[in-house]
Amino acid sequence: MLAELPHSDIADSISQAIHAKSWTLEECCEQHNRKYKKAIENREVRALNKDFLSRVKRKKFEVLSPRILKLCEFLEVRTTKQKNNNQPLVALSEQIIDFEKYLSENPLLVRRFGGLMNFLAALTASNDRDVN
Structure with missing residues (x-):
């Protein structure tokens, strides 16, 4: 853009x-x-x-x-x-980190959301590679 x-x-x-x-x-x-x-x-x-x-x-x-x-x-x-389109990605990455921390403190939630966390982590990692 x-x-x-x-x-x-x-x-x-x-x-x-x-x-x-x-x-x-x-x-x-x-x-x-x-x-x-x-x-x-x-x-x-x-x-x-x-x-x-x-x-x-x-x-x-x-x-x-x-x-x-x-x-x-x-x-x-x-x-x-x-335009720098990375700003939303940075904010998303920060939210994912906060969510991972929350999950690590609640083992029951890891079973429910672990797959989602893996997907989000892979998504942000692939976007980081595309940007750099």
Whole structure:
């Protein structure tokens, strides 16, 4: 599952990408506008200017507008990250440990729930291997 990166992270990545190409803000705009010339002429994409880039670098934007997304595409900057889906598994593992402890203190319950515990332990062990 994907999650949107914080705007400050995106702005930092944009700044790093421009710096890595050794471009000034003006050069970045020129390269972008040259690449998307036809789309700009057809009003499918908005042209960049240094004032806009400066605002983005200073994190002065509220939403990921189509203009910023196109800039990110141009600079090959990611705007999303993989969500950490391991949190529910960690919580489940902790609950299984608590349940195992409870069972070990109640031998009668071991006969009833021992098979279930083995299944849950194997399930979390296989998920741990898949994650790592």
